[in-house]
Amino acid sequence: MSVRTLKGNGRWWALAGCLLWLAFTFFPLYWVAITSFKTPLGVVGGPTYIPFVDFQPSLSAWRELLSGERGQFYNTFIASTIIGLSASLIATAVGSMAAYALVRFTFRVKLLSALLFVVVAFGGYLICYNIFRIGQALSLIYAFLAALSLAVASSRLRLPGPVLGNNDIVFWFVSQRMFPPIVAAFALFLMYTEMGKIGLKLVDTYVGLTFAYIAFSLPIVIWLMRDFFEALPIEVEEAAMVDNVPSWRIFIGIVLPMSKPGLIATFMITLAFVWNEFLFALFLTHSKWQTLPILVAGQNSQRGDEWWAISAAALVAIIPMVIMAGILSRFMRSGLLLGAIK
């Protein structure tokens, strides 16, 4: 059923309902926009709604923001852009490959190998740190490398016990997003500081924050892209296989172009997540690579609730996303698979 099929009054009610909902969703945005053009006195002096009628707009909040009076605005904006774009791009690329592999190939991981990984990773760290006393960071690296190689090697052996399949792997990925992010953020901060002590500087660096965002975005990317790849007709890939097209060419030349809308949607969702992310940025950066959410929140801290400044900063944080969504949504049209089958 669509609005078009409604007759007479029903149609007007539907329209009124839609308009009401539109007003409801747009009002906060409108409120932020006009607040950013108010003077401090205009904000605290009671509510006013219509510029030039209720109050005289002023550019003072914007002037303060853009002149750098309220923190390193340009620096933060650029940091946010670079980290946001690169983290979502890499996460989408890597996650898509993982998702494709999980859809088209069968993996069999022995539970015993997975347990071995956990035991060696934790045990190795404790042994290295407490018995050999070689520092937390190095202990971590050694234990992880040993655990990974042992787990991979052991999975080739005939081990008893249950075998995990593709669905278990996907669940493992998704489960990483089930615990509260603060757990990971705090642990990451500790790990990054330890790494800093052996010369591998990760706190407040591009690599450190981007890496954290990629790792935290991967579950969502894999989960979303798996659904898109599963919906692709396998015959198209089989036709290419029979035609002796190598797997990576099938992926790059056929699968990716066919799933363009999915890739763009996933990229947008990841970008939105990274762009708006607060907690990791708060823990893992302090000056040079601080991102916009931290700047916006920071407006609240030193001199009380300066709503005009917060509004201006919030708008700046929204605008790039609006533009990106506007551009990319044009590519998200459906019907790309038309003509492939039937």
Place this chain on the structure above:
Amino acid sequence: MSQVRLEQVTKSFGGVLVIPPLDLVIADKEFVVLVGPSGCGKTTTLRMIAGLEQATSGEIRIGDRDVTTLRPGLRNCSMVFQNYALYPHMTVAENIGYGMKVRGTPKADIDRAVAEAARILNLGAYLNRKPSALSGGQRQRVAIGRAIVRQPDVFLFDEPLSNLDAKLRIEMRTEIKLLHRRLQTTIVYVTHDQVEAMTMADRVVVMSQGRIEQAADPITLYELPKNLFVAAFIGAPSMNFIEGTLERGGDNLVFHADGGVAIPVPNGRAALVAEAIGQPVVLGIRPEHTMVADPSFPTVPLKIADIEPLGPHTLAIGKIGPAAFTAQVPAGTRIRPDDTISVPIDHEKMHFFLKSTGEAIGR
């Protein structure tokens, strides 16, 4: 030399044996059609030849190469899929030339091959279109074009015409036959449509439950079906079956149907079916062999339930005793449902099968 040879090939899916040991030799340049009801293993067999399914055991050879464990790309087969499986983001020309492009063929050679394929398949005007702008028949021709430029040892067709409408299907049937005559390449063609199988094949392989019921040229299948399954599957409308027993009546052999009708067996056949005297047998007679009223033919009473006028002739559908029976009567015959008519049986065209095994006797 591109003979395809399957030796003791089996296939199991998760412990379920879908193809018991299967032997099949497809000669060089032969057009073989695998036909059978859904789930009979014909597509699985084709996919094992293509390498898209791995045979659980046994050996598959193409020409003198053992390809049993070879990946699909190295078998030099071309496959045309039921749902076309075109690359939706490429034009017709790119679709046809993609495999060559990936293999690093010079562009001039690709263009020449694409142009040649387009000429054979009448696709010249559509080379720059995307698949979404083509009709079903054109899409299937693009898929065939993609197969041709590969210059394969074997063409594999997986129900390529079943998504087309009836008229187009008949046209494409002829086109594929012409293509076979022109390219002289071995073709393995899968279909569930017995008319397609009969009209196109040099040899038809009738399959059921993963086994080959009979492999022979179309006329042999029609005239000398090896068992009840093949007899029922080949021919439209299907062969009529009447259960009963063979008994000696004086000098002659007589078939006594369970409903009480008796049909004498002509002397030429009597000696051949004498082995089954006294055993339950099934008599088979095709509807088209019940039309001509020769004075020497025995007749049976048919109680009509429905009438299907087809133009050249009319089908009278009803029962002879307890057995369902379809008779073909000349067009314009005045019959109505609930009439009982006397149907002549061309007794030279009768088939006999043992009820216990379904095997044909006296052939």
